[in-house]
Amino acid sequence: MPDRDDAEKDPRRKEAHMAPEEITLQALREARITPEDVTIRRRTLEFQAERAAAEGYPQLARNFRRAAELTAVPGDALLVLYEKLRPKRSTHGELLALSQEIIARYDAPETGAYIREAAEAYLRKGLLRMD
Amino acid sequence: MERSKRFEVRSRRPVNLDTFVAEDPDLGLVAMDSPNDPVPSLTLVRGRIVEMDGCDEADFDTIDRYIATHAIDRAMAEEAMATPSLDLARRLVDITTPRIELVRLLSGCTPAKLCQIMSHLNVVEMMMAMQKMRARRTPGNQAHVTNWRENPVLMAADAAEAALRGFDELETTCRVARMAPFNALALLIGSQTGRGGVLTQCAVEEALNLRLGLKGLTTYAETLSVYGTDDSLRDGDDTPWSKGLLASAYASRGIKIRFTSGTGSETLMGYEEGKSMLYLEARCLMLAKGAGAQGVQNGAISCVALTGALPQGVRAILAENLIAAALGLEVASGNDAMSSHSDMRKTAKLMLQFLPGTDFVTSGYSSMPRRDNMFGGGNFDAEDLDDWMAIQRDMRVNAGIFPITEDQAIAVRRLAGKAMQAVFAALGFPAIGDGEIEAAALAYHSDDMPERDLVADIAAAQAFLDGPLTALDVANALDAAGFVDIAANVLAMQRVRVVGDYLQPAAVLDADFVAKSAFSDWNDYLGPGTGYRVEGEAWARLSAIPQQRTAAAMVPLTSGNAGVRLVPRGTATEGNDPTEVVLGLGPAFADGLDRTLCGLTHGEALAAIGEGVAAQGLPLRVVRIHDTADCGLIGWQAARLAGSGIGIGLQSKGTTVITRKGLAPLNNLELFSQAPLLSREAYVQIGANAASHALGRPPMPVPVRVDNMSRLRLIVHAMLMHKREIAAVDASAAAEDLEVLPHA
Structure with a gap:
């Protein structure tokens, strides 16, 4: 069981640092690979973002930068985030608060800005939840 | 109503x-160039x-706003919009303008501008452009792998065969959503x-999709539909x-995504605003x-029959693929949903993507028979594979x-079935019996599979x-059971997630x-001699379809079973x-070759002719002509030797002529040039x-079968037999009398 207090202090998703070349059948047999070792990492996505920008794919680069930020967000919270951006799920205030929270909690400024931008667009186009 | 019988016959064609x-x-029934489409600006x-x-x-809708904010490259916009669409259309086709230059320039275009460019291109020009604008140099394909009984052993077997056939991506889905984990695992x-x-991917709703990815069971998703x-x-x-945000969420879990869109969907949903299907698709693509998104699957997809019902609908479908490629997106170019009842029409449409090549020529080739296709039936399925192979060749x-x-x-x-059996046993899943593995190895479809306990599964x-x-436990189980190669591959599919390169465009x-x-592997096409060429190992594999036989195998050397023995008895x-x-x-004849093209042994053909001559009461002399393989000349020489002046020429492949002494060598009395259509009765x-010609009696019609396909079927055999006959020619040898003896 994970320590509940710890989880509340740092809700971010953990990532491991095993190098790709260390991920071998031998290591698997020795039970040295955990599921976290084979998840994508923030740094990987930041690198892919740099590569995409250099190749002339700015939108893809921005997507990868948001993805890099989202690596820290646990799975359930990630789905909640998506749900809140769907039509008429959130009020303007809720989206702005969400934007702040994402930035503060997960060090995710680009995702936060993206949510804020959505809040403005939703306000103009009637995509907000009306209480 | 007056009816033409020909119209009536055609009316029943598929x-x-x-x-x-x-x-x-006004009903949205317009593929391209609706009068309601905006003028580019x-x-x-x-x-x-x-x-x-x-x-x-101020009047932007949300899609306009998103496109204006995120899609259009404002640094390129002025130049792109100021360039006449006709010029841009020409540059798309022009072999001196590289792909990347166009992707950069066209990123400054609005949706209406992209459509206007397409309006200048005919389908051949679009194919030229597609060949250049495809993101990945090497074309690829995706398969659908499903079965209606959701049998995991059959699914694994189908996936294994599809992977061996070279598909780069496999997609499954499920009939019962709760089977998704097993379907993903089997795949x-x-x-x-x-x-x-x-x-691999398992097309299910987003939350489940992400969970499957997190377990390491899947690596991509294309369920992100936009309109x-x-x-x-x-x-x-x-x-x-x-x-x-969903796109970013998937990427944050290392899952490759592509959006799904396509002409016709907005019209089908009733919200097309009178715009052309292509214009709305251009908006989708710019949204993507x-x-x-690194790419899209488009090309009308499940609405293909709606777009295809319209004038120039199929052209619009190629145009939407091309717009996507021109925007730098990977394209999985449709051809997955049923597009026509007519094989001719289906294939013609396919060629628009098949010939130039796209990143995935289909966004799901049905690798199993149609009834097992849980995507609503495939446009091309397991039964069409050999046709596909032949066309590639x-x-x-x-x-x-x-x-x-x-x-x-x-x-x-069989190997995939055994691997599944080992994993199911190791992980405590319902057992897989040997009978299931054997059934899956040889199955046509899921009816051939023994019943499984679906509830337990x-x-x-x-x-x-x-x-x-997770997938790590799967790799472990495979390794422990001795499937080391498969274990290593499953583990490698986990390792690549750490690197993330397969998130790149068209990866x-x-x-x-x-x-x-x-x-x-960027597409460097710049005309002949550049870009992807089918060479080396790829061509060796693509050309060597299993149906291909060697000349030696098609026309074997004599088996010594000509059904007759011909003994030389001196110069004729x-x-x-x-x-x-x-x-x-x-x-x-009966000396190197054994049978005519209609399947008679040489002995049988010879006996039949002898029977016919004898029936008229005349004697027959048999001679071998050595110095020519030509049917007319063989007959001409026979006639010259005949006391009656009537000669028959018979080639080894069965072609026959009747001629008379004094006629020019290429003239004749009767010629039977279609050897495959003859028979014993015909030779009689x-x-x-x-004999009738010798007796001055009128000849009777020779019964010849009508089979328009015989030339098609046997032309290679005929050519090879004739080659053999020519090889047996001895230009200096005179004709010889033969004694005809029964086969020893």
């Missing part, structure tokens, strides 16, 4: 089961888009049995921002690009599927999803798990008997007719 509807822009004020395609910023094990590095009007997008319960085109032999298919299917699948087991993994993408001289008919045989009548 194409007339298709629906054809007249354009009606763009106004920038200090780098801000304040007007686009005739719409002021993973099967694919990695067939070929390491094949990407080109606000109302239709809202019907899909999304906004551009929510879809964009703006969201940072005909055209020297790689459309992403490679031929394999029956033995290879059975072996890889579903319970185990759900427990697998909810429990701690697929090769057998060494190296990503081939628009970055590492001109006969004195005025009733004598002479039969001249080709140089290889030929003998009888030759």
Whole structure:
């Protein structure tokens, strides 16, 4: 069981640092690979973002930068985030608060800005939840 | 009503089961160039888009706003919009303008501008452009792998065969949502049995999709559908921002995504606003690009029959593929949903993507028979594979599927079944029996599979999803059971996630798990001699379809079973008997070759002619002609030797002529040039007719079968037999009398 207090202090998703070349059948047999070792990492996505920008794919680069930020967000919270951006799920205030929270909690400024931008667009186009 | 019998026959042809509807822009029934489509325009004020395609910023709908904010490259916009669309259309086709230059320039275009460019291109020009604009240099293909009984063993076997056939991606879905974990698992094990590095997905709703990815069971998703009007997008319960966030969410878990869109969907949903299907699709594509999707599957997809019902609908479908490629997006170019009742029409449409090559020529080739296709039936399925192979070989085109032999298919299917059995046993899932493995190895479809306890499978699948087991445990189980190669491949599919290269545009993994993408395998097409060429190993594999036989195998050397023995009895001289008919045989007759093209042994053909001549009461002399293989000349020489002046020429392949002394060598009395259409009865009548000519009686019609396909079927055999006959020619040898003896 994970320590509940710890989880509340740092809700971010953990990532491991095993190098790709260390991920071998031998290591698997020795039970040295955990599921976290084979998840994508923030740094990987930041690198892919740099590569995409250099190749002339700015939108893809921005997507990868948001993805890099989202690596820290646990799975359930990630789905909640998506749900809140769907039509008429959130009020303007809720989206702005969400934007702040994402930035503060997960060090995710680009995702936060993206949510804020959505809040403005939703306000103009009637995509907000009306209480 | 007056009826023409020909119209009546045509009315029953498959194409007339298709629906054809007249354009009606106000109902959204217009593929391209609706009168309601906006005229391209763009106004920038200090780098801000304040007007686009005739719409002021204040009136932007959400898609306009998203496109203006995220998709259009404002630094390129001025130049792109100022360049006449005709010029841009020409540059798309022009072999001196590289792809990347166009991607950069066209990123400054509005949706209406992109459509206007397409309007200048005919389909051949679009294919030229597609060949250049495809993101990945090497074309590829994706397969659908499903079965209606959701049998995991069959699914793994089908996945293994599809992977061995060269598909870069495999997609499954499920009938019962709770089977998704097992379907994804079967696809993973099967694919990695067939070929390491094949990407897999299980099309289910987003939350489940992400969970499957997190378990390491899947590597990509293309369930992110977008539509080109606000109302239709809202019907899909999304906004551009929510879809964009979802794209990032998938990437944050290392899952490759592509968006799904396509002409016709907005019209089908009733929210097309009178715009052309292509214009709305251009908006979808710019939305996808703006969201940072690396690619799309488009090409009308499940609405193909609607777009295809319209004038130039199929052209519009190619145009939408091309717009996507021109925007730098990977394209999985449709051809998956049923597009026509007519095989001719279906194939013609396919060629638009098949010939230029796209990143995935189909966004799901049905690798199983139609009834097992849980995507609503495939446009091309397991039964069409050999046709696909033949067309690739005909055209020297790689459309992403490679031929394999029956033995290879059975072996890889069996191996996948055994791997599944080992994993199910190790992880405590419902057991897989040997009988299931054997059934899956040889199955036509899921009716051939023994019944499984679906309830137990579903319970185990759900427990697998909810429990701690991941693809690492799968690799472990495979390794422990001795399936070391498959284990290594499953593990490598986990390792590549740490590197993330397969998230790059148009990325697929090769057998060494190296990503081939628009970055590492960029399309450098610049006309003849450049770009992807079908060479080396790929061509060797594509050309060597299993049906191909060697000349030696098609026309074997003599088996010594000609059904007759012909013994030389000295040089033939001109006969004195005025009733004598002479039969001249080709140089290889019963001496190197054994049978005629209609299947008679040489002995049988000879006996039949003899029977016919004898029936008229005349004697027959048989001679061998050595110095020519030509049927006319063989007959001409026989006639010259015949006391009656009537000769028959008979080539080894069975071609026969009746001629008379004094006629020019290429003239004759009767010629039977279609050897495959002859028969024993025909040869009897030929003998009888030759005798009748000698007796001055009128000949009777020779019964010849009508078979328009015989030339098609036998032309290679005929050519090879004739080659053999020519090889047996001895130009210096005179004709010889033969004694005809029964076969020893």
